[in-house]
Amino acid sequence: DVKVTQSSRYLVKRTGEKVFLECVQDMDHENMFWYRQDPGLGLRLIYFSYDVKMKEKGDIPEGYSVSREKKERFSLILESASTNQTSMYLCASSSPGGRSHDEQFFGPGTRLTVL
Amino acid sequence: AQSVAQPEDQVNVAEGNPLTVKCTYSVSGNPYLFWYVQYPNRGLQFLLKYITGDNLVKGSYGFEAEFNKSQTSFHLKKPSALVSDSALYFCAVAPNDYKLSFGAGTTVTVRA
Numbered sequence: 001d002v003k004v005t006q007s008s009r010y011l012v013k014r015t016g017e018k019v020f021l022e023c024v025q026d027m028d029h030e031n032m033f034w035y036r037q038d039p040g041l042g043l044r045l046i047y048f049s050y051d052v053k054m055k056e057k058g059d060i061p062e063g064y065s066v067s068r069e070k071k072e073r074f075s076l077i078l079e080s081a082s083t084n085q086t087s088m089y090l091c092a093s094s095s096p097g098g099r100s101h102d103e104q105f106f107g108p109g110t111r112l113t114v115l
Numbered sequence: 116a117q118s119v120a121q122p123e124d125q126v127n128v129a130e131g132n133p134l135t136v137k138c139t140y141s142v143s144g145n146p147y148l149f150w151y152v153q154y155p156n157r158g159l160q161f162l163l164k165y166i167t168g169d170n171l172v173k174g175s176y177g178f179e180a181e182f183n184k185s186q187t188s189f190h191l192k193k194p195s196a197l198v199s200d201s202a203l204y205f206c207a208v209a210p211n212d213y214k215l216s217f218g219a220g221t222t223v224t225v226r227a
Contacts, residue, residue: 106158
């Protein structure tokens with residue numbers, strides 16, 4: 001089975017801190033994604049990556065950056081955390097080839113609270 | 116631009132009754148359509164997808180979905196709901212690239 005793991009289930013940070021969220025997948029997937037999930041808004045794509053060192057902005061990239069130095073690892077960075085970034089963050093990966101009809105596999109999520 | 120609408124925030128059904136979760140989409144070209152489920156305190160799990168072919172798609176846990184091109188809908192169905200089906204359900208659409216657009220989600224509660 002595909003396994004996508006995220007470094008923390010719960011995280012509490014203060015406004016202005018730099019925050020790193022880590023995601024690792026073990027199935028050699030080329031595509032990796034970061035979403036945030038908010039009640040009533042569903043999942044919104046922040047960034048995605050289709051190869052090592054490649055990244056593209058999603059629908060809400062402002063205030064975030066990403067890093068993909070290795071194929072299995074995709075990091076989301078909040079350069080200066082703000083209270084409106086309090087949310088559930090979900091990482092996902094999809095199978096090689098990048099075909100849009102391949103389902104995405106999700107990690108358990110990180111609930112981030114910014115005080 | 117693609118979009119997905121889930122018109123119901125909540126669906127409540129009795130155990131053993133049919134369950135339907137509605138989804139409509141707007142996308143240019145041929146859509147790829149998905150349903151995902153999120154159980155409490157767990158990540159999203161893939162249920163089923165429509166790519167092409169038969170309009171009735173069967174998925175995990177006894178769920179199925181019907182693609183209706185004329186009505187631009189992809190409703191999720193289960194003939195007999197279980198209490199364990201209580202969860203948050205998301206419809207998603209992918210046009211021609213990697214990116215999925217998700218609906219806002221529908222909370223399903225199945226009462227015993």
